[in-house]
Amino acid sequence: MLGISVPASTSNLGCGFDAFGLALNLRNEFLVEEWESFRVYIEGEGEHLPRDENNLFIKAYLKACQRLRVEAKPLKVVQKNRVPTARGLGSSATAIIGGITACEIIHGKSMSHQEKLRIALSLEPHPDNLTPALVGGFVISLLDEDKVIYTKLDFPEDIKLVVAVPDFELSTHEARKVLKQMVSLSDAVGNVQRASLMIASLCQKRYELLKEAVKDRLHQPHRAKLIPGFYRVLERAYEEGALAVFLSGAGPSIASFSTENFESIGKAMVKAFEEEGVSARYLVLDVSNEGTKVYQSFDS
Numbered sequence: 528m529l530g531i532s533v534p535a536s537t538s539n540l541g542c543g544f545d546a547f548g549l550a551l552n553l554r555n556e557f558l559v560e561e562w563e564s565f566r567v568y569i570e571g572e573g574e575h576l577p578r579d580e581n582n583l584f585i586k587a588y589l590k591a592c593q594r595l596r597v598e599a600k601p602l603k604v605v606q607k608n609r610v611p612t613a614r615g616l617g618s619s620a621t622a623i624i625g626g627i628t629a630c631e632i633i634h635g636k637s638m639s640h641q642e643k644l645r646i647a648l649s650l651e652p653h654p655d656n657l658t659p660a661l662v663g664g665f666v667i668s669l670l671d672e673d674k675v676i677y678t679k680l681d682f683p684e685d686i687k688l689v690v691a692v693p694d695f696e697l698s699t700h701e702a703r704k705v706l707k708q709m710v711s712l713s714d715a716v717g718n719v720q721r722a723s724l725m726i727a728s729l730c731q732k733r734y735e736l737l738k739e740a741v742k743d744r745l746h747q748p749h750r751a752k753l754i755p756g757f758y759r760v761l762e763r764a765y766e767e768g769a770l771a772v773f774l775s776g777a778g779p780s781i782a783s784f785s786t787e788n789f790e791s792i793g794k795a796m797v798k799a800f801e802e803e804g805v806s807a808r809y810l811v812l813d814v815s816n817e818g819t820k821v822y823q824s825f826d827s
């Protein structure tokens with residue numbers, strides 16, 4: 528079978544709303560072969576996901592076939608899902624980029640990153656998880672009409688991400704509904720200043736600046752009310768030595784940057800969630816510099 532491996536991602540990083548994204552070394556694998564009809568088998572995360580053409584991987588595959596003007600060949604897809612769904616870790620981006628890549632390989636049509644992103648954006652209208660899922664690493668993306676302008680920066684190798692994943696789903700759609708369409712000049716300026724500071728602190732390894740840089744006024748204050756214990760989790764992670772703590776994507780997971788104390792930070796974040804009556808687990812992850820990979824799989 529054809530194997531497609533796509534990384535999870537965390538986006539926003541607090542101050543970089545809809546712009547910053549980091550690919551992580553946690554991957555969904557999609558094993559694909561031509562079949563008589565569309566069939567999806569799911570292992571691991573996302574037991575509830577659709578097993579037919581309504582599965583997002585198949586929707587992305589069909590959308591790409593339509594754009595390429597090729598007749599879609601039905602597929603059997605085995606999803607080996609390691610990325611928790613609807614937790615702000617870019618699971619939907621893995622399915623979208625995976626499905627588009629399947630179309631490219633199955634039909635022998637090569638597409639540029641830009642073409643793939645354009646198709647992907649028709650299914651998820653913000654590029655900050657899609658771009659790192661495709662190209663890997665620390666990516667800054669913006670949308671200019673339907674074109675994604677992006678660049679990849681080196682991310683410090685000594686920083687790991689400790690991510691607390693609560694046991695409830697929050698769809699990006701719901702988490703965007705609580706945002707304000709109009710923001711004050713001082714809030715907008717505050718985020719521009721801090722996003723710039725975050726890039727500088729990461730590039731210059733001025734980690735003592737990250738705690739200030741990560742603060743955000745555009746989305747986290749509104750989303751905090753959807754996440755029991757949000758501020759308590761932040762506080763506990765800082766007490767254990769985290770450098771910066773922020774909502775992962777649209778949430779509900781909360782991620783932190785740190786260079787040490789990974790296990791104690793993770794345990795403290797989980798305990799803080801539990802004190803609010805929410806069970807949770809934590810993951811210690813590195814940034815993955817590799818984006819989507821295609822390989823020959825002998826599994827099924």
Ligand SMILES: Nc1ncnc2c1ncn2[C@@H]1O[C@H](COP(=O)(O)OP(=O)(O)OP(=O)(O)O)[C@@H](O)[C@H]1O
Binds near residue numbers: 620697698776777
């Ligand atoms: N691995 C997957 N395979 C197929 N469909 C998926 C997968 N993961 C998510 N989806 C679909 O994407 C929809 C939207 O997911 P959503 O964007 O809310 O969450 P997410 O991608 O897990 O996290 P986020 O985008 O917040 O980082 C889900 O309802 C689900 O149908």
Ligand SMILES: N[C@@H](CCO)C(=O)O
Binds near residue numbers: 702
């Ligand atoms: N930037 C997006 C990430 C979710 O895909 C948001 O915060 O809504």
